[in-house]
């Protein structure tokens with residue numbers, strides 16, 4: 001968080017012009033979207049399934065250490081692919097245009113304890129609409145952390161490095177609880193709400209199935225390799241959780257990313273919405289393999305601008321988006337994974353303590369635009 | 373335990389192994405045409421028929437249950453990555469030895485699927501299939517005399533009949549612009565040479581459209597014949613009128629290809645078919661707002677096109693994407709984002 005609004009130099013007209021330029025980038029991709037893209041997602045899905053199948057097969061013999069290592073590594077990668085490049089993106093509707101009912105946001109289910117429809121609501125709807133708006137976007141700290149100086153400090157926050165670490169290890173459960181808005185719903189009265197109960201039941205069902213598969217059925221199928229297989233699936237889930245948690249932290253938490261006040265988004269124009277996405281997200285730089293394993297969320301800025309464009313297009317879109325950042329003299333927050341992870345964690349630690357400096361205000365677009 | 377019960381138990385267990393996917397998701401990788409899979413087919417060959425028509429040879433999956441001569445099948449083809457469904461008459465006989473079926477497709481101007489199939493489809497491609505259907509078929513009892521009256525690609529279901537069942541006395545009157553536009557021309561002439569068929573070709577480029585009154589001259593005993601007619605609406609309307617005028621309408625069987633003609637306009641009457649409400653909409657207001665104002669329960673989320681929380685089946689008509697101007701026409705399985713779509717003519721939203 002900076003003391004000065006990094007977008008203060010833009011006039012209202014410039015912001016709308018920026019919006020139009022971004023719309024043009026989106027239209028270009030949509031006009032050109034086609035067979036190659038469809039072939040891409042089908043190939044990724046098929047590769048993921050084969051990898052998972054082979055890894056689980058190898059784990060049947062995980063009593064032998066090399067098999068354990070290969071199977072665990074393969075399963076970890078398969079789970080990451082399932083959640084990131086495939087699940088996250090399909091559930092965003094990125095592939096709905098194909099009209100293939102099997103690769104569609106309304107039918108897809110993922111290897112995750114949060115049921116797809118609940119995740120879609122909290123993620124697609126709340127997080128992507130209210131990106132980085134304090135009090136509206138719960139992704140800012142998942143309701144358990146303080147991630148900006150503007151948020152009030154509470155002694156509870158002293159423990160947030162620990163909460164964050166635990167959340168990373170059991171991230172999928174954290175997400176499920178978060179999608180359920182568990183904290184808010186635990187009050188006696190809310191717990192009885194039939195709508196909440198139905199959703200909680202759905203989560204319970206999903207957890208039961210997932211746990212049964214990973215920790216009972218597959219180990220049992222492995223016979224003498226029962227324990228090693230159990231350990232392998234646990235490890236794969238842990239790896240996947242820590243990885244996705246890290247990637248997601250890099251999307252909105254590194255230093256340089258802006259947060260916004262609730263009232264600053266009232267009557268927001270399309271251009272202002274775009275600008276908020278630009279300032280509220282951060283990228284990860286790296287190789288193509290790196291982008292793939294993050295589900296192209298390494299292109300978080302582009303993803304937030306165009307959440308429904310196919311993920312395989314973010315790399316080419318990024319070049320144009322970055323040029324716009326330069327043109328409008330805005331900071332494109334990006335860096336290699338270790339740097340961004342460190343930056344995000346650093347912030348978690350820093351904000352676990354009360355503010356050192358006097359409180360500075362979050363940019364308030366509305367006021368500035370009136371002034372401008 | 374019966375073997376069926378045993379199998380269903382085993383399947384349940386398999387589902388636990390593969391959750392959240394289904395065992396079939398994995399089986400599809402290796403054997404998409406197996407019994408029990410969603411019905412699909414594989415294109416095995418594409419044979420050109422005329423300049424703008426081709427026959428597609430399809431190996432159907434194990435779930436295929438055969439067809440009756442004259443029926444059509446809906447197929448789902450991916451064109452530029454988008455799955456589109458169309459219906460085509462089956463042109464192969466029911467007793468084809470290798471179990472393959474064929475459809476014969478004429479590329480129509482701007483027809484996405486027909487042009488794709490005729491000009492770009494590659495052997496090896498998987499397509500989606502429905503079971504064959506349609507009641508434009510031959511009767512159980514053989515009629516003594518038969519007339520086939522066809523025009524253009526209307527010949528396709530009739531070709532399926534001709535190849536399937538031989539009759540003692542068959543006459544065909546077929547209209548096409550020029551001789552080289554007659555689909556299956558060589559095969560028809562072979563049949564004529566073998567005395568299996570009497571054929572009159574009407575070349576409309578030189579002879580003009582077929583005037584149904586000319587039938588008396590071409591096939592004097594037409595009224596005694598069991599007749600199957602397929603072609604453009606104009607021809608079929610004229611035939612129906614002609615046959616009823618002569619009081620023999622029960623001898624006439626017609627098949628109409630209904631190309632869904634959607635005229636994309638600006639706004640129109642919106643029907644919310646699940647609720648039974650109909651309201652007028654302009655071309656600029658999102659259907660989400662239109663529905664809510666009419667008191668229809670509309671799912672929604674971001675209201676700006678990013679969350680896909682508002683998607684709803686478009687049953688009929690066309691809508692315009694307010695961001696790109698793109699028109700989406702109703703087809704089975706088509707879903708639209710109501711928050712960024714406006715009526716482009718009359719349409720039917722399933723809410």
Ligand code: FES
Nearest residue numbers: 673674675680711
């Ligand atoms: S309400 Fe979010 S896409 Fe329509």
